[in-house]
Amino acid sequence: MYYSFIMLKPDALKRHLVEQIMQYFKKEGIEIERLGFKKVDEQLIDVHYAHVIEKYGDVFRSRLMDYFNGQDTIPMILKSGKESLVADIRRIVGATDPSKADHGTIRGDLGDDSFDRCASENRSCYNLIHASDSFENAKEETAVWFGKEVSEQYFGK
Numbered sequence: 001m002y003y004s005f006i007m008l009k010p011d012a013l014k015r016h017l018v019e020q021i022m023q024y025f026k027k028e029g030i031e032i033e034r035l036g037f038k039k040v041d042e043q044l045i046d047v048h049y050a051h052v053i054e055k056y057g058d059v060f061r062s063r064l065m066d067y068f069n070g071q072d073t074i075p076m077i078l079k080s081g082k083e084s085l086v087a088d089i090r091r092i093v094g095a096t097d098p099s100k101a102d103h104g105t106i107r108g109d110l111g112d113d114s115f116d117r118c119a120s121e122n123r124s125c126y127n128l129i130h131a132s133d134s135f136e137n138a139k140e141e142t143a144v145w146f147g148k149e150v151s152e153q154y155f156g157k
């Protein structure tokens with residue numbers, strides 16, 4: 001069995017899209033292994049998004065804080081029998097900018113935001129879901145959201 005990490009962002013919960021989003025994975029034989037419920041704080045966002053905060057700087061960080069800090073999210077470990085799980089999940093999720101995401105993807109079908117609008121409104125783009133982009137990052141992100149012990153249980157030491 002293969003495992004990866006996703007996190008449903010605050011807009012997915014506020015818009016009551018959780019069940020609809022999960023149908024996209026179920027249809028492709030990807031199941032939920034573990035599900036959490038997390039009210040996010042600054043520290044968690046600083047760790048989870050450390051790479052982009054470092055790359056894009058303070059303004060990007062404060063936009064992420066406006067999007068996430070104090071909000072509810074649902075982190076999950078997903079599973080399937082296919083080695084292509086990480087890539088399969090990324091394909092099902094679609095492009096980061098929902099206005100550019102293909103039809104049939106979660107962000108393309110259910111996303112209602114665009115990078116252009118975010119830029120003009122000076123904020124982070126609401127794109128419903130985060131998905132790990134490698135097994136290595138899935139391991140790290142699972143440790144951040146569920147703890148090291150849980151991460152090692154699925155991804156090894």
Ligand SMILES: Nc1ncnc2c1ncn2[C@@H]1O[C@H](COP(=O)(O)OP(=O)(O)OP(=O)(O)O)[C@@H](O)[C@H]1O
Pocket residue numbers: 052095096115118119123124125126127129130131132
């Ligand atoms: N140009 C942008 N304008 C507005 N928001 C952005 C922009 N780039 C990224 N973001 C926001 O920051 C998040 C993290 O950016 P990143 O480049 O890691 O994209 P991603 O890997 O597709 O997204 P995630 O890590 O959330 O899955 C994006 O999901 C989005 O919410």
